[in-house]
Amino acid sequence: MSETTNGPTKEPTNELGVAMVGYAFMGAAHSQAWRTAPAFFDLPRRPRLAAICGRDADAAGAVADRFGWESVETDWRRLLERDDVDVIDICTPGDTHAEIAIAALEAGKHVLCEKPLANTVEEAEAMAEAAAAASARGVRAMVGFTYRRVPAVSLAQRIVASGRLGTIRHVRGQYLQDWLVDEDAPMSWRLDKSKAGSGALGDIGAHVIDMAQFVTGSAITTVSGLMETFVTSRPVAGERATLGGTGGSGERADVTVDDAAAFTARFDDGALGVFEATRFATGRKNALRLEVNGSLGSIAFDFEDMNVLELHDATLPAEEAGFRRILVTEADHPYVAAWWPPGHGLGYEHGFTHQVVDLVHHIAEGTDPAPSFADGLAVQRVLAAVEASSDAAGTIQKTGA
Template sequence: MTDTSRELGVGQVGYAFMGAAHSQAWRTAPSFFDLPLAPRLRALCGRDAAAAQAVADRFGWESVESDWRALITRDDIDLIDICTPGSTHVEIAVAALRAGKHVLCEKPLANTVEEAELMAEAAAEAATRGVYAMVGFTYRRTPALSFARQLVADGRLGTIRHVRAQYLQDWLTDADAPLSWRLDKTLAGSGALGDIGAHLVDAAQFLTGSAISSVSGVLQTFVDSRPVAGDHGTLGGSGSADVERGPVTVDDAAAFTARFDNGALGVFEATRFATGRKNAMRLEISGSDGALAFDFEEMNLLHFYDATEPAETAGFRRIVVTEPTHPYAGAWWPAGHGLGYEHGFTHQVVDLVNAIAAGEQPTPSFADGLSVQRVLAAVEASAMDESRHQKVPHDAGTAEGPHAGRQGGAS
């Protein structure tokens, strides 16, 4: 059972989408896992005190603050959980660590490499005082991906040669969907690249145990302005001239190739314009002795191919990752009773609390987050350098491309 005699006071900054996911995790973790420290939901912080209070009442937070600085000064708070836009991460995290508070920070770690470096330096210094920081790449804690990491680490795939990674969403396909902070570079840092591409980068480096050493990428913004506020349908209709629109200053989609320091080749795609795809985070890794494939839309499944088996029986094996011996799964339901999106956040709390109690650095660390940030920055720099894009010549006189005019059997 969780040791309720030893408490970990938690103060959380942010109460919206991620704030709700984290709140649920802090509340749920000690009910299903034996923890060495009992999380206490001391205070929830948000600039809109009334909205923060409503969320606090729903999840059981003991109090509400409207300024994150108040959390740092409170003696009953041991850890600051940051669930705010990337532009705020560096100031909150560095101040919290210097004040002796443990920190959990949502991904991506920061909006720039320089900010991430400051955070990693503050975390390294704090660790010498027994104060720890972790970045929230929760997909690592999906049982199927944690199990996949075990298979790779055990050598079941042999030499890793290929990494294929996609994160496909479609929530921006409507050109008149409203503008939000995620589409503002000053707040979000980047678009699909940082929001969901960061997950791919972390997962790929985590699964392979290898760092990305070089990249070549392209970024694309398909819709460069959106309605500023409210339901666009109430502002005059799609395309109406009286709809106030604001600029989209981030990418809608990102694609890049990568080389890993173990010699593997990677192909990555992150987009919020994949019509019909809601949250398809897909990873496939090919090695000399096997392969594995995962899609978060079927998050309880892992497909594994053992190339050492005889050819007549070899094939991708469908593994339902819900057995008691699978990572995290034994604390929940009987085998076959699947987990969901929110469970990764609970597992994050479990690993963080265990590491803090043991006096060990939790992972992924801020140094890991900095590594991801450097990859994102390299992709962005590559995409901005048009000289790296080799033009493809087409036949003269074929304005529509090399196959123009080849219709109806024309030769």
Template structure:
């Protein structure tokens, strides 16, 4: 490299990843790719990855391109070559790691849901607010916001193309728990995961509803169900015996499915369904948003398409039309391929990395923020409370600030429980 090129090259942003399984691999892909596709003011550098299993974390570092491996997350946080900590652990570690990283002067990206409880999420949001005063940023990894078709849907709603919202319908269905002999992994234990399909899948669709609508949910009415209440212990699956030496099954302490209705601050109605017990559905996230002037529809299995109906068109030609979201002026598409050359799931993580790097470089607040993550956590808690009371309408506590984290809508515009 010539001297002039070295002087003009963007400064490095050292990234440290904690957790290397499914989400860790997805985030690694995003960090590897973002700086090679987008013209970024900072250059993401894969400094180190951390995990408890030494052999496994070193193998992950080699596979995904991390320069170093650690078996202690605290050692990673304290590294001088790490300026941003990316948290991809089970939910029970999010608060401890995120607060420590923020207090150590690092930027933070934390996978969803933000925490396992509202109290943890409040502590994380408070730590992020303190860190923001020092110039640090913190963001939650709701990657579906970075699907170009959904970013376009948000733009169309902001532009008033479908008018005032009336209905928001979202479902997120998977089938990996249909087999009653699927083992008892950490995602099925409340002390690790916080909740089941509600937090794993429901958090995504709650965030999408509030992101697309540009306003918060103010109340819910819910039902939760655990269809398979005991599953084989992991030791039983691998050896035929439990950890105690005999065949064993353990209790599932989270939900398999969640169904709930909600009301947005404007009065629009919302319906949600999240399940990991839907045979044939692998990763089926679908939504439809209806307004006074039209509707938008999206299916994650057709990720590059957004369907739009303009109610103001003449009836003779009106109807849902397919928008292939691959044009250069569509969100995120300016850096990718010619029109018609579609993107995939993994690209959302490159877009996520791009947006966070831009926020760090420009000193702006990234979205979704920890305050946004806290708002989602409050909705999830209200869903659980409502289900415990047999679908009694449960208000979502309003943020303490004068502006809602979901959209910037004045909190005073939300309807009270008596008005709903």
């Protein structure tokens, strides 16, 4: 990228100036990753937490103090003018992704954007086009499907790519949560289609779609889906509930996204897929599951036991048949060597650290990272096809008595 923007010439440095837009749940996860990565991994450039950006200066400032961000901005456009910023990390609701990412890439800033890439296919297409144009100028873009970087998931991908499972025939993917089971759980931006694009489908279904395509190396080509909203309104909490009018403590807002989605799929290699994403699976906290069945074996993963991959080798004699448990904590497993001794498991936050590690290496080496914005667009097209299929679903008419 250009060494100057609108200021004096930037002196060569081994640092990588990072600015993050957004500071809530994902902001905390990303902040920790940027801080932790250089402490455990040998990076070609050292991330520096140059700025954090949010509309609420006090709230953003509190996060900056907690994680060590050097400065606070309240307008993301200011970040694009700063010579000390090399990377824009986007952790905002989906309705802002396209505008921020495209502007950042055009300004010569590398971009890390949370998933799903956008709220619509059209936005995602524009983002992918901007990323392709930026790549030709040496500017990199990555979408944040962090579960790819769970060591057990990376190992699963290696096993499938090696051909050890033979011909892939079935893929089963689930992402099960229960944080909305309470009908009086408060309204949030994740339940507003104008902000989030979709509900369970895009928020968590996007992860299992990407994981399935990553692990199998195959693309979803056709889908048939159903979506449902079980609770159609939620209590409004916080500032809006006290603003008078028809609000007050009893105000409820309409939920405009899906609570659950399910769909069948066909992959380009002929495999069949069955997928489910819900925030109403009572008792399931973060059960991201993937099972792949092939002619020679199967693999199975569940994030609620994230340091384990199950492998069935169908070529073994019958008396040895069955799934065996691989504890993915050995130094030769993906990413693990930088961490703890065997058996000392990793957690949710480590995937974000591995994401930073890979992105920094790609920026330093001048290569395009994965998952790319094109990968994010591919997932966006699946999301849109599921939603269109659900909207068009036929109803069985009852006849007779």
